[in-house]
Amino acid sequence: MQFLRSPLRFSLRMIRVFSHLAAFSALGLVACSDLSNTTSTIGPSGGSAGSQALRQSASGAGDALAGRPCVGSYAADRISGDFADYARLERFVDQMVREHGFDRRYLYGLFSQAKRKQWTLNYFAQSDKAIRRPAAPGSWTRYRGKFLDERHIGAGAEFARRYQSTLQRATRMYGVPGEYILGIMAVETNFGSNLGSHRVLDALTTLGFDYARRGDFFRDELRHFLLMAREEGFDPARPKGSFAGAMGLGQFMPSSFRKWAVDFNGDGHRDLWNPEDAIGSIANYFARHGWQSGQPVVEPLVAKGKGPIPLETGFSTRYPLASLMRAGLQSTRQVSATDHVSLLQLRYQRYDQYLIGYPNFYTITRYNHSTHYAMAVHELAQAIRHRL
Numbered sequence: 117m118q119f120l121r122s123p124l125r126f127s128l129r130m131i132r133v134f135s136h137l138a139a140f141s142a143l144g145l146v147a148c149s150d151l152s153n154t155t156s157t158i159g160p161s162g163g164s165a166g167s168q169a170l171r172q173s174a175s176g177a178g179d180a181l182a183g184r185p186c187v188g189s190y191a192a193d194r195i196s197g198d199f200a201d202y203a204r205l206e207r208f209v210d211q212m213v214r215e216h217g218f219d220r221r222y223l224y225g226l227f228s229q230a231k232r233k234q235w236t237l238n239y240f241a242q243s244d245k246a247i248r249r250p251a252a253p254g255s256w257t258r259y260r261g262k263f264l265d266e267r268h269i270g271a272g273a274e275f276a277r278r279y280q281s282t283l284q285r286a287t288r289m290y291g292v293p294g295e296y297i298l299g300i301m302a303v304e305t306n307f308g309s310n311l312g313s314h315r316v317l318d319a320l321t322t323l324g325f326d327y328a329r330r331g332d333f334f335r336d337e338l339r340h341f342l343l344m345a346r347e348e349g350f351d352p353a354r355p356k357g358s359f360a361g362a363m364g365l366g367q368f369m370p371s372s373f374r375k376w377a378v379d380f381n382g383d384g385h386r387d388l389w390n391p392e393d394a395i396g397s398i399a400n401y402f403a404r405h406g407w408q409s410g411q412p413v414v415e416p417l418v419a420k421g422k423g424p425i426p427l428e429t430g431f432s433t434r435y436p437l438a439s440l441m442r443a444g445l446q447s448t449r450q451v452s453a454t455d456h457v458s459l460l461q462l463r464y465q466r467y468d469q470y471l472i473g474y475p476n477f478y479t480i481t482r483y484n485h486s487t488h489y490a491m492a493v494h495e496l497a498q499a500i501r502h503r504l
Contacts, residue, residue, distance in 0.1 A: 152305060176475040186218070187350040190225030198232040205325050214344060223342075229353055230321040233314065236359045237326055256469075257461040259488040264495055268302045272492040272500035275307045275391075282380070282392050290399035291409030297398045299497035300483060304367040310397070311365070311389070312358040316341060320370075337361055340370035340393035348385050364388025366398045376401045378467060408475055413494050414453050414460065415472040417445040431473055431481045431490060445470055460487055 121372025140325045176193030199205050205227060212218040231330040276283060276298055301307050320341055323334035341361070345352035361370065382461040387393045391396055419425060427435065434456040445459075458473030473487075478500065480490035500504060 142307070168487065184348050186352070187349060188222075188226065188353060190223075190229065190353075191221045192225040192228050195224050197230065199227055199230055199321060199325065202279040202325050205321075206208065208324075208338070212339065216339075216343060218342070218346075223347050226317070226352060227321065229317070231315070231318045232326065233318050233359070234324040236319060236322055239359065240323070240327055240329075247319055251461070251463045253463050254465040256463050256488060260492060260495070263303055263492045264499065268306055268496060269499045269503055271307045272298045272302050272307070272496065272504040275301070276500060276504055279391055279395060280464050281396050282361050286395050286399040288379070289396075290403040290407075291437045292399040292402045293497070293501075294395075296402065296480070296493065297302070297395055298500050299493035299495075300398050301394065302496045302500070303489065303492050304362075305365050308365050308389075308391070311356065312362070312367075313356055314359045314361075315353065316355045316357045316361050316363060316370075317353050319357070319359055320433035323360065334361070337370050340374050344370050344374050348387070365391060365394035366401075368401075373397075374399070376404055400481070402479055406475060407479045411476055412474050413452055413476045413480070414474065414491070415447055415449065417447055417470040417472060419470060420444045420446055425459075425461075425470065427459055429459045429470070431458050431460065431478055431485075431487045433458050435459055437472075440472070447472070460491070462491065464485075 137500050172424075194200075195205065195209075209218075209220060209223045209227070212223060213220050239461050276294065283297060286292065286297060287294050320334055320338040324331055324338045325335070327334060342352060345355075358367060361372070362368060363373065364387075366388055371387070373388065377388055377393065377397040378400050379386050379393060381390060381392040386397070388397060390469070417440065423444070425443050425445065427433070427439070427443050435458075437451060437454075437457055440457070440459060452474065454474060458478060460471040460473045460477070462469045462471070473490075477490055477494070481487070481498055483493075484490070
């Protein structure tokens with residue numbers, strides 16, 4: 117965001133922005149007609165100053181861009197293919213036309229290309245049947261073994277060396293240590309080696325209109341995805357991601373992309389398949405979810421007795437430190453002062469470990485609501501940092 121402080125740098129940036137728009141216009145690839153609404157939709161948390169400048173320039177040219185097609189030569193008089201005769205999809209198209217100014221024939225043509233993913237529906241059906249049980253002995257050992265290995269740690273150290281300056285810049289701007297950005301990328305995609313092979317359009321359309329339990333959520337993500345494609349100027353049938361529609365090195369869902377992705381390399385576009393934009397976007401996500409610079413993440417505890425600890429555990433618990441002490445738990449080091457902390461339990465094969473979870477641990481769980489996930493990110497962060 118430094119360029120906003122210099123009129124010369126701002127002017128140069130605007131020349132680049134309008135060059136992008138001119139190039140898209142020449143190819144017939146200008147974003148759709150209600151670009152004048154995109155800045156207010158995103159709000160102050162969505163994107164870097166560079167991305168916001170792109171939106172502001174497009175907003176000023178809203179009348180000139182009205183009616184221009186989205187990216188991709190899609191046009192049809194009705195929806196055909198796997199999602200033909202889906203009444204709810206017709207209503208969704210109506211909403212996108214009415215509320216966001218999309219061209220109806222464009223959306224009919226686009227959704228005629230969408231493929232229904234029965235495998236994804238089967239997977240979610242099995243997951244929904246699974247009964248949530250208390251963590252069994254060894255559950256953390258098994259989960260940890262999937263990530264705390266040379267494949268992830270070595271790749272993390274190599275990625276950190278390659279993008280050292282970008283990671284340092286993200287830490288300066290957002291206060292998030294680079295190793296935690298690396299920890300997220302390690303768990304999510306192992307630094308891009310597992311980005312997902314499912315078209316995002318197929319995944320979100322399938323789950324939005326054939327997965328009853330969370331259809332509302334996935335339809336809203338589909339709405340954000342179409343807006344995101346228009347804002348960033350890409351063909352919505354092209355991106356690939358997870359079977360649930362998560363994208364890029366950090367696996368953002370479309371709504372998270374529009375709220376928290378940033379243009380960290382300054383090219384006028386947010387692109388989470390680009391390592392620099394991914395680094396800045398993960399850092400921004402942490403900062404916007406309450407990361408406290410310089411503060412701890414977890415602290416090991418020792419149980420003074422052999423009996424069970426009479427307290428509920430989990431990242432969402434909140435206890436004064438005195439309550440943990442009274443329950444028979446003691447820290448091996450001086451505990452950082454804070455109002456309330458979480459009590460975490462990790463189940464190894466032969467014993468249980470208890471830890472204090474500080475607010476920064478809770479921030480990691482905003483990425484994935486799981487104690488195991490956040491601990492894997494934390495331990496990978498430490499392992500990669502020690503490797504460098």
